[in-house]
Amino acid sequence: MWSRYNPGPNALPVIAHASKFSAAVKGRSLQISGAKVGANVGLFDLQGRVIYNGRAEKSDFSLNVVRSGSFLLRVGTQQKIVTIR
Secondary structure (H helix, E strand, O other): OOOOOOOOOOOOOOOOOOOOOEEEEEOOEEEEEOOOOOOEEEEEEOOOOEEEEEEOOOOOEEEEOOOOEEEEEEEOOEEEEEEEO
């Protein structure tokens, strides 16, 4: 007979999921929303060169990118590849 699952006192605690940021490209501007305030922000080209490095002062902000191409955007521990035309 099956009994109801009860993890008891030795169960692992529930860990909250990290919120995901989103990035939208508008021209040469990169609009970032949902970033954690104080998180490290880095923009790298695909050869690993640093284009921008700083911290998120607000959860929604924008970056101006001077050249077109594909870039790796890292906010905190999360990362996305963005293409600027």
